[in-house]
Amino acid sequence: MKLKNANVLITGGASGIGKIMGRMALEKGAKALIIWDVNQEAIEATAAEFASRGRVYIYKVDITNSLLVASTYQQIKQECGGVDILINCAGIVRGNKTFDQQTEQDIRLTLEVNTIAPMIITKEILPDMLRRNSGHICNIASAGGMLSNPKMSVYAASKWAAIGWSDSVRIELQEMKSNVHVTTIAPYFINTGMFNGVKSPLLPIQKPEPTAKKIICAIERNQTFRGIPFGFHFIRFWQAILPIRVFDFVFGTVFGIYHAMDNFTGRTK
């Protein structure tokens, strides 16, 4: 779906690739950019930065609060007239602990933000898209949703679930012959700060700007799935044909992905 003249809602739109995609949406002539984020300071700074570029609506929303999600969507309908493109981008990762060290609180929060919230938000907005027979939902998952990387088991679980859910909804809409489309995105590590400290000796850590551009392009082309970099489209192929221990050796040891999280610090603030 084209971004020109569209109302674009981006969760987590006050930082990282969400913020860059918001700027790109305005550059492409979006009618309105709607940002939902939990970080008040960052939303205000983003709104001030983008003010001269177009109509920007900011809402402080903790997306794990489904009542707030529902009431803010009603507010958006009043103030902006609805949502044409939803980008579920907000996400979190909690530390680099092995699973035995994880707390129940972090497990629940990670799944709430990365998996359940995109479902609840989509459930709120999709019926209106279906009524109009127009719309696009883009879910930002992760390559961690295809690779069982150690020291991020809960994050990986949240993104595996996000990919399965997102692609299933895509097929449902396709079966309905609906003009509402779903794009699932699975990026490798991106240099936004969220995964500060990770090391990737062979595969390059992705740059935020080109990554955001690839996602916007995937939305505009109604692409079903986009691995970033493109080679990640073949992960499942390699998983299918290689014995698991050979796959572990190639991706874990040769590419060094299984030790990527060893020096993870994440955002310090």
Ligand SMILES: NC(=O)c1ccc[n+]([C@@H]2O[C@H](COP(=O)([O-])OP(=O)(O)OC[C@H]3O[C@@H](n4cnc5c(N)ncnc54)[C@H](O)[C@@H]3O)[C@@H](O)[C@H]2O)c1
């Ligand atoms: N950075 C990476 O290496 C990487 C790799 C693959 C996938 N991803 C995914 O891409 C998406 C964006 O990542 P990023 O690197 O731009 O992250 P980021 O940390 O820069 O931005 C995430 C935003 O989400 C917001 N957020 C967090 N919890 C929220 C909540 N409960 N309610 C509302 N907003 C909330 C944060 O305030 C922040 O503004 C995430 O879903 C992430 O899992 C990131």
